[in-house]
Amino acid sequence: MPLEAAHALAPVGLGLPIREYLLAGLTAAVVTFLLTGLVRVLALKAGAVAWPRNRDVHTTPTPRWGGLAMFGGVLAGIGLALQLPALRLAFDYSDDVLGVVIAAALMCAVGVLDDRWELDALTKLAGQITAAGVLVLFGIQWAVFWVPWGGGGESSGSLLILGQGQGVLLTVLLTVALVNAMNFVDGLDGLAAGVGMIAAAATGVFAIGLVRQNGNDPSAYSPALLAAVLAGACLGFLPHNFNPARIFMGDSGSMLIGLLLAAATTGASGKLPISVTTDGTDIVALFAPVIVVAAVMFVPLLDLLMAVIRRTRAGLSPFSPDKMHLHHRLLEIGHSHRRAVLLIYLWAAIVAFGAVALALVDDPTVVLWAVGAGIVVAVVATLVPRDRALAVLRRGSPTRP
Numbered sequence: 001m002p003l004e005a006a007h008a009l010a011p012v013g014l015g016l017p018i019r020e021y022l023l024a025g026l027t028a029a030v031v032t033f034l035l036t037g038l039v040r041v042l043a044l045k046a047g048a049v050a051w052p053r054n055r056d057v058h059t060t061p062t063p064r065w066g067g068l069a070m071f072g073g074v075l076a077g078i079g080l081a082l083q084l085p086a087l088r089l090a091f092d093y094s095d096d097v098l099g100v101v102i103a104a105a106l107m108c109a110v111g112v113l114d115d116r117w118e119l120d121a122l123t124k125l126a127g128q129i130t131a132a133g134v135l136v137l138f139g140i141q142w143a144v145f146w147v148p149w150g151g152g153g154e155s156s157g158s159l160l161i162l163g164q165g166q167g168v169l170l171t172v173l174l175t176v177a178l179v180n181a182m183n184f185v186d187g188l189d190g191l192a193a194g195v196g197m198i199a200a201a202a203t204g205v206f207a208i209g210l211v212r213q214n215g216n217d218p219s220a221y222s223p224a225l226l227a228a229v230l231a232g233a234c235l236g237f238l239p240h241n242f243n244p245a246r247i248f249m250g251d252s253g254s255m256l257i258g259l260l261l262a263a264a265t266t267g268a269s270g271k272l273p274i275s276v277t278t279d280g281t282d283i284v285a286l287f288a289p290v291i292v293v294a295a296v297m298f299v300p301l302l303d304l305l306m307a308v309i310r311r312t313r314a315g316l317s318p319f320s321p322d323k324m325h326l327h328h329r330l331l332e333i334g335h336s337h338r339r340a341v342l343l344i345y346l347w348a349a350i351v352a353f354g355a356v357a358l359a360l361v362d363d364p365t366v367v368l369w370a371v372g373a374g375i376v377v378a379v380v381a382t383l384v385p386r387d388r389a390l391a392v393l394r395r396g397s398p399t400r401p
Contacts, residue, residue, distance in 0.1 A: 017086035021208065022228070023084070024229055024232070025077060028228075028229040029233065029236035032069050032236030033240070035068070035069035040063050040065075042068075043115075048063060049063050050250070062248050064252070065115055065250055065252055066247045066250060066252070067108050067252025071105070071233075073233040095139065096263075099140055106130060107255050108255070110124060110127035110255065111251035115251055128176045128255070140266050140267050140270070142270075144160065144269070171262075171266055175262040178262045178293065179254075179258035188337065188341050188344075189242055190241050190242035192253070193234045193257075194341065195292065195345070198352050200230040200260070200261060200289075201231045202288045203227040203261065203264050203288060204224050204228050204264075206359060207220075210272065214271060222267055223268035226260055226263055227260075230257065237253070242338070243341065282359045285360075288356055335385050346374075347378050
């Protein structure tokens with residue numbers, strides 16, 4: 001539908017539908033919270049249980065399938081949005097949400113089967129690629145990309161117009177990468193849900209900024225709606241999943257988070273006003289979920305690389321499992337389970353909202369100073385476990401009589 005018609009039908013005088021986004025996200029959170037208990041009972045009866053392994057942190061059998069409850073929460077949030085005066089217009093001008101729901105259902109189904117019967121890697125990869133293909137079929141794909149060269153005048157870069165094949169390839173690669181990355185970081189109670197919530201919230205803030213830049217055009221509502229309901233679903237699942245976890249999200253949850261993050265990011269890329277993309281900050285913000293997950297994964301990937309080299313030189317299999325991930329390292333230096341997770345939340349929030357702020361705040365110097373201060377706090381909190389800090393304070397305090 002033409003842009004003029006969309007503006008004419010948009011709710012007059014309501015401004016940005018922020019309250020409706022919050023209501024949709026809150027609905028997703030409440031429904032997820034309520035469904036998780038039921039799903040836990042179902043998983044126990046069906047035998048979808050994570051049994052402790054040598055490289056796992058948990059020591060007791062724990063049911064999976066938390067992703068089912070999260071998917072139910074996402075559907076509830078989207079269903080409510082259909083009834084709201086502003087957000088319902090998003091469904092009239094775009095099939096993005098419908099395509100994402102179908103892809104998410106497929107992704108969640110593959111995860112449910114894997115949580116119960118442990119599918120092989122190729123089968124899961126085929127499911128991930130198929131889900132990404134569904135997004136492409138509904139028109140959710142990258143079309144333009146910023147490169148830091150070729151700009152003229154005040155521009156610091158130029159836009160690369162992607163061909164159909166290039167856009168499809170980038171969309172599929174990003175989706176599969178985020179799906180597997182979220183699965184990779186799901187190693188501590190509450191870790192994947194918290195990181196997913198932070199990444200979704202940051203993406204939602206940026207997507208709402210795009211709605212404003214597009215003149216409150218309803219055709220730009222979808223990415224922020226997807227981010228809002230995903231953040232709500234993660235929030236609703238956290239009380240059941242935070243240490244000590246009573247249920248795991250399993251692959252059904254971690255792959256669902258990755259897919260929805262990729263869908264929100266890719267959908268938002270199609271709403272970028274061409275005139276504001278030439279400095280690259282919008283592209284950085286769009287990749288905030290990727291940057292967050294990459295930051296969380298960096299240390300364990302480095303550890304894994306060093307472990308492979310070490311095992312190969314020792315004549316062992318390079319694929320032998322071990323406790324070399326970031327969360328394992330934090331536990332080793334003295335952090336508690338909960339503190340390790342909260343520290344990763346802190347790092348994820350600094351990276352995600354820092355990337356988004358660069359695109360939304362006019363003065364990048366303020367953002368860089370704020371991010372720098374946050375990094376200093378995070379570094380100190382990471383390197384000095386609470387028990388060690390308290391011991392130092394006790395040694396430096398006067399002796400009590």
